[in-house]
Amino acid sequence: MSTTAKRHIFTMLDADGDGVISRSEYLARPERAAAELGRVSEDPLVSVARSAHEQVFASMDADGDGAVTFEEYAAWAGAEAFDEVCRQALGSLFDLADADADGALDKAEFTRLRAALGNPAGNAGTAFDVLDTDGDGRVGRDAYLGSIRAYVTGGSSPMADALHARRGPA
Ligand SMILES: [Ca+2]
Ligand SMILES: [Ca+2]
Ligand SMILES: [Ca+2]
Known part of the structure; x- marks a missing residue:
């Protein structure tokens, strides 16, 4: 991933x-994200999301002082971190958004997830269409996580800008 x-x-x-x-x-x-996706705090999926994020934070915070500096983040981010901890955290958020628990997000679920993560709603449709390669109106969990992995390991993916950009492509 580029600086x-x-x-x-x-x-x-x-x-x-x-x-x-x-x-x-x-x-x-x-x-x-849980609140915006209509999940109650006792929902087991929320517990999973919470502990997955705890693990990501512990992994990022190399010196364990409770704060991640840019230097810590930059040294940490990448394929290894993604495979070890990020995938679980991102997958847990995907599951929170998967209201009917069928392992895929339809456009409405996908749009809600993006909004819950603070991404602009405006380009959600475009991002969805890029990910829905077979055009069946659903984006599977693996396709979703795979596209984010491609971004953090390769520096670009078709949906990279749409996924992460708050102020347009970097
Ligand atoms: Ca801060
Ligand atoms: Ca630290
Ligand atoms: Ca679904």
């Missing part, structure tokens, strides 16, 4: 812009 892409994601995760991703800032993400 620009890392900076872009780091900036998104540093919600209050103080230059570090704090533990509470990061762990607020699954809580907010």
Whole structure:
């Protein structure tokens, strides 16, 4: 992943812009996503999302001081981190959005997930169409996670900008 892409994601995760991703800032993400996706806090899928994000944070925070600096993030981000911890966290958010639990997101579920993660709703349809390669109106879990992996390991994927951009392509 390019430094620009890392900076872009780091900036998104540093919600209050103080230059570090704090533990509470990061762990607020699954809580907010769950709430926006209509999941109650006792939902087992919310517990899964919570613990998956705990693991990501512990993995990112190399010195264990409860705050992730850009240096820590930049050294951490990539294929290994994705396979070890990120996949579970991103998959847990996918599952929160998969309201009918069929292992795929339809356009409405996908749009809600993106909104819950703070992505602009405007290009959700385009991002969905890129991922729905066979045009059946559904995006499977593996296709979704695979496209994000392609982004973090290769620096680009068809939906990279749509997925991560808040202010347009980096
Ligand atoms: Ca912060
Ligand atoms: Ca740290
Ligand atoms: Ca579904």
